[in-house]
Every structure is written in structure tokens, then in C-alpha cells.
Amino acid sequence: EIASPHIPLLKDSKFKETGVLTADEFVLAGDFLVYHCPTWRWETGDEKMVKDYLPKDKQFLATRNVPCYQRLKQMQFTEENEVILDEDDPEGGWVDTHHNIDTTPTKITDSMDDMNLEDKPRLLSDTPVADDDEESAGEMTDDEDDGPEVEDNDPAEVRPSTTQTDKPSDSNTVNMRSYDLYITYDRYYQTPRMWLFGYNENRQPLSIEETYEDISSDHVKKTVTQENHPHFSGPGMLSIHPCKHAEVIKRIIEQTAQGGRNEVEVHMYLLIFLKFVQSVLPTIEYDYTQQFTMSG
Amino acid sequence: EATYQVMSTPVQYVPLISSIDHTFWTQLNAKKLDELKLDERPLPLNAFYTNDCKPGLPAHLTLSYDSFTNKPVDRGTPYTGTILNTNTVEEFKAKDFGGILKSAGEKIWSTFHDGSALTTPTLLNQFYCVCFADLKKYKYSYWFCYPAFVTSTANIVSRATLGESFSTEQKEKIRSLGTLGAAFLDREFNVIDDREKKLGQMEYVLMNDPSTDSEHPGWPLRNLLALVSFHLDAKRTVKVICLRENKVAGLQSADHSLYLQIELEHLSKTEMPKVVGWERNTKGKLKSKFVDLSASMDPARISESSV
Structure with a gap:
């Protein structure tokens, strides 16, 4: 874990000067996010990994089963939707690709209607899951016939397949991925940190390489790396490295001030954070409120 | 309208x-x-x-x-x-x-x-x-x-949405009950907690709805309706609120929740x-x-x- 115990915890607010957060400010900003975007919820995580500088029931934020309707390469990028948030960044800056795109549920449904067959995310059958050569007779997959089965006659069950044929825009099973997203407080960088774990439409976990398809190519293997989640034991998870977060937020605070609009207050931190994270994960449809506008 | x-x-x-x-x-x-x-x-x-x-x-x-x-x-x-x-x-x-x-x-x-x-x-x-x-x-x-x-005692007789069926005040009251998961409500949306009076005063059945389908409610309603049928003496129409939350134009809303009127028949008590x-x-x-x-x-x- 990066945040080793000897690093002193930030006590006083340095938000306006440097774009960093104290743990208390993280909780404040988290409460504000949960209020405006209730699909985000506070969680405790593994009891053995509770951090004493955060309330036990507010260790990190999570939103689950977030849809990712299409792969990045299928997205239509248009100039009017792109805003460079950080023009001076030698790495090319954070490109806010979703700047003017409305992601209300209606719009999502509309865009799904527009998708033709070729645009659909690929099916599991196209995706080799694992080392098939190691399969032995004792193992099972969903495809095999030797798994237990029960008789099938329930007139009151809505069958996903029927719905899908009739109304592709409102089906129970759409060929899409979903993500679980977590925002933790990074004690070393004193900023929020985003973690992601993806599944295909059959709820099979995505490999690292498959997940890269949903991450902006500017950030794959650069700002997005695999590390241990601070609140879960077990294997590593992909995370957006927080080394530039404070800098970007600071720049946004300055730009907003220069624009003569209302000052950015610390409780809005996570809404701004989630807005610029969209440049890294442009197709993952998590909620970061619609009423907030960054640059008018 | x-x-x-x-x-x-x-x-x-x-x-x-x-x-x-x-x-x-x-x-x-x-x-x-x-x-x-x-x-x-x-x-x-x-x-x-x-x-x-x-x-x-x-x-x-x-x-x-x-x-x-x-x-x-x-x-x-x-x-x-x-x-x-x-x-x-x-x-x-x-x-x-x-x-x-x-x-x-x-x-x-x-x-x-x-x-x-x-x-x-x-x-x-x-x-x-x-x-x-x-x-x-x-x-x-x-x-x-x-x-x-599996029962054959429940028929939908009308389907609408919460948004078009209730006033803003009523909707707020209904949404505040979402944390219960499921509840039986009287005419004023009060939770009926007296078991004896339960069905007599019941006007609405409320369920937090996991379904996102525009026509069909989610699985948890199934046993809930069977339970009501079980305790009925005669045919009766109940009003069912399948509560759903979502964000529309930046604001949290439950207007798309299903509001169903469902005709229930009596379910035999003797045989499961x-x-x-x-x-x-x-x-x-x-x-x-x-x-x-x-x-x-x-x-x-x-x-x-x-x-």
C-alpha cells in the first residue's frame, strides 16, 4: 500500500492553494456526492482494513453495475463535445470528451436504438475467457450440458429473450458491459482515487486487456495502473493513478475563478473529480449529476 | 390526464x-x-x-x-x-x-x-x-x-406510471417509504402495522422494484401478491406501486415507477x-x-x- 503509516495526515485545508483534500474534506465531498447522486453509496469495506482517519461507515464510495453500453472505439467523437481542461499539460491534458453530451436515461435508450448490429459490443463467444486447454472432464462451463438443470414451465416469468426481440431498447439483457467503481481517499496524494472492476454482459469478469478497451488510450498503462485496493483483500484492481489529480483540480479552480463565476467550494470536489475522470473512462455511464456545469 | x-x-x-x-x-x-x-x-x-x-x-x-x-x-x-x-x-x-x-x-x-x-x-x-x-x-x-x-390469481387491469397518477406531495410521501422495501399502505399512505386490520384498511401495496422494464414489475412482487391473495376472502383489486428511482435531467425522480391496478383472487390455504x-x-x-x-x-x- 502506498499510504504508509508514517505519512502525517493532512490537517488543515489546502484545497484552494493546491487542490488536495483532508480526510474530513473527503467525507464532506462524499456526503455531497451521495446526496446529489444516490447511486453512489458510502461503504465500510473489509472490517480488517478500516482506516482510522475516516468514519467506519464512510471509508470509501462505491457505485455498482454501472452500464458501459459500447466500446470506446465505437464512440463518435465530435469536436464540439471536446474541451481540453488542462491545455498546459505536457501529457496532452485531460480531454473532457463528454462535455456537451446529455446522458439522461432517455438519451441512452435513444442511442441504443441507433446502434446497428455491427456496433454491438462483442459477445462472450468472441472472447476467449481463459486457458481452455486446461479444461478437464470434471469442470463445467455455462455451455456444457452436464450441469444440473431443472424443468422449465413458468408462465409468469418475463423471459429476457422474448423482450429483447420485441423491444431492443427496453430489454432485460442488452449486450453491454458493467462496472463496479470505487472512490477511495489516497492518503499519500491527499486526493480521491478511482478504482474499477468490469464484467461482460454475462457477468464474467473482464481481463485487464479487455478493460483497457474502455479506457482512453492516452491513459492506458500510464495513468491507469493495477494496484491493491486499500479496503479489500485479494488481488489488485485497476486504478487511475492520483499523481496529477490535485494539479488538475487546482487548475479548474483557477479557471473558474478567472471566468468570474461562483467559486468552486470544497464540497463540490468529487463532482469535479468525476467530471474529469470521464476523460479517462468516457463510456462508463456513472452518475455525476447534470446540473453542475464546469465552464458554462 | x-x-x-x-x-x-x-x-x-x-x-x-x-x-x-x-x-x-x-x-x-x-x-x-x-x-x-x-x-x-x-x-x-x-x-x-x-x-x-x-x-x-x-x-x-x-x-x-x-x-x-x-x-x-x-x-x-x-x-x-x-x-x-x-x-x-x-x-x-x-x-x-x-x-x-x-x-x-x-x-x-x-x-x-x-x-x-x-x-x-x-x-x-x-x-x-x-x-x-x-x-x-x-x-x-x-x-x-x-x-x-406459481399462482394464477393476479391480473393487471390497468397500468400507469407514478408520475401521472399522484401529486408531488403524495409522491414525496411514497418515496420516503422506499427504505422499507415492501409495505402495505392505507389511503393516506400510512404503513399499516396492525396485523388484524391489515387487509381491511389496505389501499396500496408498495414494493421497491429492481426491474427496469417499462411494463413488468420485478420478482419480489410475486410472493407479495400471493400473500395478499392468501389472506383474501373474495376477489379484490389492489393498487400496486412498484417504486423505482432514477435521475432525469439532473434530478432524482420516481415518476417512471409502475403504478398497477391488479385484480387478485383468493388463493387456497390448504395446498401450497x-x-x-x-x-x-x-x-x-x-x-x-x-x-x-x-x-x-x-x-x-x-x-x-x-x-
């Missing part, structure tokens, strides 16, 4: 789909290796669903790192369950799946008879998980069931109806499911792909 659709069609329900995150499997591995070892005793599990999934998503029942803890998960509407974890794949395949379903149904049927489900409707939200974990290979065979009674509820696999068959986590959990595989 509400656009009520008038009809008479049997209620159909959108089934739940188990949505198990990788942290659950990590916990199962640890529990099996450190604590259970070869012990095959059934263990309690806690799951939950939410009513705010985006359109087009299935009705997820979520299991996570805290599903093995003894307290109900408070991140949504709780579902309480039991995991039957076998030591071999042969035992997994040989489980009496019909028997598991029937005994699960009997457990729920007893809450109909003793009236406890009228006081605590979420008692009807139960599931079973039969599982075989191949710990060394990080591969899991599993099968969930959400026991529900047939029980169904095994989950379909990814091919749409009533068969067990399988997940391979070796790519994300196997230390050997991870070091290969690490960056």
Missing part, C-alpha cells in the same frame, strides 16, 4: 439475476481455506437489490465482500439467503435442486400461515445459493434460486402452490452458472499481465 392502459392480463415478473462481485469470491476463498475447510454446513448470506438501475439493465441481486457478515446489508433492499457450498463438483451436480426449492417454498408458506409476512413483508425475500468453488483454479460453479409461488425460481444461465437455460476468476485472482496469472 393520466394515460391508464386498461387491460386484463396475468402479471409477469422480471426475474432477479445474481450479480456477484469479485470481492465476494475472495471472501468465499478465505472462509473456505481458513475457517470452513471441509465443513459443508449451510451458511447464512446477505444480499441486496436497488431500485435505481439504469434502463436496459437486468434486475441485479448484488453479493459482495460483506455478504458473509451476520447483519443485513443496508445499501439497498435486503434479501436473505443460504449458501450450500459443496466440496466436490460431483456433490454439486447431485444436489436435490427440486427438494431445495420445495423446502424453501415451505419456509415462505409458513410465514403466510402465521401472519409474520404481513407484518414483515421482506421475509418473503429469500434466496438459496448452491456452489462449488475450485479454490486452486479460481473457478466457481454456482446456482441461485429465488423461491416464488408449486414453487419456481432457479436462475437462468447466460444461455437462458434453467441451469447452473460458472465463473472463471483466474485472470484476476490467480497470483501466477496476475504477475504475467501486471504493468
